[in-house]
Amino acid sequence: MPEILSYGFMQRALLAGVMIGTIAPLIGVFIVLRRLSLIADTLAHVALAGIAAGLLLKTYPVAGALAAAVVGAVGIERLRVSGRLFGEAALAIFLSGGLAVAVVLISLARGFNVDLFAYLFGAITVVQPRDLWVILGLGLVVLAHVVVFYKELFAITFDEEGARVQGVPVDALNLLLTTLVAVTVVVTMRIVGILLTSALIVIPAITALRLARSFRSTLVIAVACSLAAVVAGTVAAFYLDLAAGGTIVLTALALFGIASVAGGRWPRRARPTS
Amino acid sequence: MRIFGASQKASTAADGVPLVDLEHVCFRYGNEEVLHGVHLQIRRGDFLGIIGPNGAGKTTLVRIMLGLARSQCGHVRLFGSDVRDFRDWQRIGYVPQKAVAFDARFPASVSEVVISGRAGRVGLGRRFTAADQKASLEALETVGMAEFRDRLIGRLSTGQQQRVFIARALANHPDLLVLDEPTVGVDLEAQEQFYGLLRRLNRDMGTALVLVSHDVAVIAKEVTQIACLNRTLAFHGTPHEAIASGAVARMYRADSLIVTHTH
Numbered sequence: 001m002p003e004i005l006s007y008g009f010m011q012r013a014l015l016a017g018v019m020i021g022t023i024a025p026l027i028g029v030f031i032v033l034r035r036l037s038l039i040a041d042t043l044a045h046v047a048l049a050g051i052a053a054g055l056l057l058k059t060y061p062v063a064g065a066l067a068a069a070v071v072g073a074v075g076i077e078r079l080r081v082s083g084r085l086f087g088e089a090a091l092a093i094f095l096s097g098g099l100a101v102a103v104v105l106i107s108l109a110r111g112f113n114v115d116l117f118a119y120l121f122g123a124i125t126v127v128q129p130r131d132l133w134v135i136l137g138l139g140l141v142v143l144a145h146v147v148v149f150y151k152e153l154f155a156i157t158f159d160e161e162g163a164r165v166q167g168v169p170v171d172a173l174n175l176l177l178t179t180l181v182a183v184t185v186v187v188t189m190r191i192v193g194i195l196l197t198s199a200l201i202v203i204p205a206i207t208a209l210r211l212a213r214s215f216r217s218t219l220v221i222a223v224a225c226s227l228a229a230v231v232a233g234t235v236a237a238f239y240l241d242l243a244a245g246g247t248i249v250l251t252a253l254a255l256f257g258i259a260s261v262a263g264g265r266w267p268r269r270a271r272p273t274s
Numbered sequence: 275m276r277i278f279g280a281s282q283k284a285s286t287a288a289d290g291v292p293l294v295d296l297e298h299v300c301f302r303y304g305n306e307e308v309l310h311g312v313h314l315q316i317r318r319g320d321f322l323g324i325i326g327p328n329g330a331g332k333t334t335l336v337r338i339m340l341g342l343a344r345s346q347c348g349h350v351r352l353f354g355s356d357v358r359d360f361r362d363w364q365r366i367g368y369v370p371q372k373a374v375a376f377d378a379r380f381p382a383s384v385s386e387v388v389i390s391g392r393a394g395r396v397g398l399g400r401r402f403t404a405a406d407q408k409a410s411l412e413a414l415e416t417v418g419m420a421e422f423r424d425r426l427i428g429r430l431s432t433g434q435q436q437r438v439f440i441a442r443a444l445a446n447h448p449d450l451l452v453l454d455e456p457t458v459g460v461d462l463e464a465q466e467q468f469y470g471l472l473r474r475l476n477r478d479m480g481t482a483l484v485l486v487s488h489d490v491a492v493i494a495k496e497v498t499q500i501a502c503l504n505r506t507l508a509f510h511g512t513p514h515e516a517i518a519s520g521a522v523a524r525m526y527r528a529d530s531l532i533v534t535h536t537h
Contacts, residue, residue: 033380148399154386155393159376162442165340166394167363213426214383 004238012127013191013234013244019139020188020200021230025222026146027184028205030177033157039076039178040198042091043185046072046098048194051119052105061119062134062186069182072098077178081171122193122245124234131190138187142180153177154215191230192245200226203252210256210263225255291354292317293365293450293482294339298348301334308334309345310506316450321476321483323497323513325490326525330504332486336454339484340368353449364395367443369436369453378428384438385423388414391442406445413441417471433464440471451475452484457492469496490522 004010031039050068054061072094079090106116118126127135146153155163156173164170181201188197208222233248294316301309309331316322326332337343338350341357350357353365389402389410396402414420417437422430427438436456443451453472457465469492475481487493493500494513502509502521509521516522 033377151390151393151396151402152398154382155390158380158382158387158390159370161342162368162370162391163393164342165363165366165368166391166446167361168394169398209379209381212381214424215381215386218381 004235009125009127010234010238012129012132013124014231016127016132016135017124017191017230017234018227019136020191021227022223023139023142023146023184024188024201025204025208025226026219027142027177027181028201028203029208029218029222030153030157031181032202032205032209034177036181037198037202038088038091038095039181040185040201042076042095042098043069043072043182044189044194044197045095045102047182047186047189048119049098049101049105051116051194052102052109055113055115056105056109060130061115062131062190065119065186065189066138066183068098069186070179073178073182074175077175081174118193119189120193120195121243122189122191122196124191124244125237127190135187135190138183142183142187145176145180149173149176158215192248196245196249199249200229200252203249203256204229207252207256207259210259225252225259229255292351293320293353294484295351295354296335296338296345296348297351299335299338299345299350300347301331301338301343302346303334307505309338311348312503312507314501314507314510316482316484318449318482319476319480320499321472321497322485322499322501323493324484324486324501324503325488325493325522326503326508328488332503333454335503336452336484336486339452340366364392364446365449367391367446367448367451369439369443369451369456371455371458376427380428382427383423384414384419384425384427384430385410387427387438388423388441388445391445395446409447410441410445413444414438416444416475417441418467431461431464433460433468436460436464436468437471444475448481450482450484452486454486455488456485457487457489465492472496494522 005014028040031037047065047069050064050066051061053068054064057064076090076094079085079093085093152163152168152173155166155168156170160170184201185197188200192200204222204226207225208218211221212218229248229252232251233244236242236247237244292315294314296312296314299309299312299314300307312335324332324335334343338345339352341352341360341363352360353362389406391413392402392406392409396406411420411423414423417440419434419437419441422434427435430438440451457468460468472483472485473496476483485493485497494517497513500509500511500513500516500522501507502516502525504525508525509516509519511519
């Protein structure tokens with residue numbers, strides 16, 4: 001057994017990383033294609049307010065993050081559907097609002113501490129057994145929903161109106177998808193940190209878009225890129241003593257660069273064939 | 275061709291019941307009256323063309339038929355039931371304007387797009403079965419696109435994409451197919467093919483068609499019924515009557531365009 005696997009904390013880190021590396025890009029493909037890439041970043045900032053509240057109240061911060069992110073997700077979806085705000089203004093409101101609440105709560109708690117830094121920048125190597133169970137449990141919930149509602153999620157992502165005409169419950173599915181983004185953000189921030197969460201959700205998805213030949217292959221390629229980045233980043237963190245979160249995202253970006261060059265050889269422009 | 279339930283169900287339904295029955299339909303958007311007192315029936319086997327100038331309410335009327343917008347007065351009945359109670363949405367196929375329907379970079383293969391047309395029929399959380407695959411392939415064969423089934427939808431020409439969208443609607447074996455400006459951006463040769471396909475669907479398969487278009491010449495040549503819409507229904511009858519009555523000319527104030535197609 002390689003040295004890296006002989007430590008309990010690295011076993012937990014890799015297990016958590018594999019679960020997160022699977023669900024983050026799955027959700028990412030849907031939100032990128034729905035032009036909601038910024039929603040992950042927004043919900044991460046809202047989750048930060050929940051973490052700050054959790055640290056202040058000395059409860060489990062992940063529970064606070066989950067509650068805040070889900071409430072934020074429902075609020076964003078409501079505002080978006082109401083159509084009263086222009087474009088992505090709903091996201092801007094929640095992003096700055098979440099950050100403002102977090103900053104106020106942190107000042108009440110008399111400033112930053114080590115725990116807060118772990119949530120901001122990620123700390124995959126300090127995943128506690130309780131964290132691991134939470135990550136695996138929430139991850140399975142997200143995965144199960146994507147599998148069960150795959151055909152509906154495809155239909156509303158490809159053509160929302162066309163899905164509505166067929167009687168697909170579009171509004172409920174939109175709410176479901178936004179809630180799944182919230183859960184994914186909370187799970188993902190554990191390893192790459194709040195500030196880089198949306199990177200792990202979005203970058204593997206756009207990498208896959210460069211190479212894919214079908215929707216299913218987009219999902220497979222996105223998960224493969226993400227898992228490669230997570231494992232490479234975690235291993236690098238162990239042997240080279242680098243920050244795992246940053247290394248994971250840089251690896252994901254490198255894969256995106258490679259895919260962009262390789263994908264360029266098969267132009268994706270519409271090419272009439274007859 | 276039509277092996278599955280929909281067509282049988284349709285033929286057992288009372289033939290006298292209109293597929294779409296609009297009675298005194300109206301729609302206001304803020305202070306602007308978009309539709310006013312529209313009466314319209316679509317029956318089995320009809321091929322109805324809806325024409326009218328920009329802003330005449332054509333798209334709103336289509337959205338009301340599809341349950342995407344609610345008429346603010348009167349009654350909307352689909353296959354005999356009130357639109358609010360109607361659940362049989364797979365009996366109505368919809369082919370949107372290509373331009374608004376999707377992004378050409380969307381990573382979906384042709385077969386994924388077509389089978390997604392059956393998502394509503396299969397039911398929430400259930401997987402597609404071999405029957406769904408078969409119906410999708412048959413729909414692709416009907417529109418002559420089966421050999422392209424593994425291509426990315428964005429790699430096809432506009433005309434081919436439009437046929438894929440029709441296949442997506444046909445995968446449900448709908449009794450009524452609603453097409454909103456389907457030939458915008460489609461070259462002439464592909465349009466010719468496209469109208470040939472519509473004729474076959476209407477005559478050979480008995481699918482009722484509603485075609486919204488600004489192209490009066492084409493409409494007059496292809497359809498069996500014509501509705502001239504300008505907030506209210508200015509005329510409803512055969513294309514020949516529509517032109518003879520001058521309704522089309524009044525609507526467009528472009529007599530020269532019409533004269534060339536009256537004989």
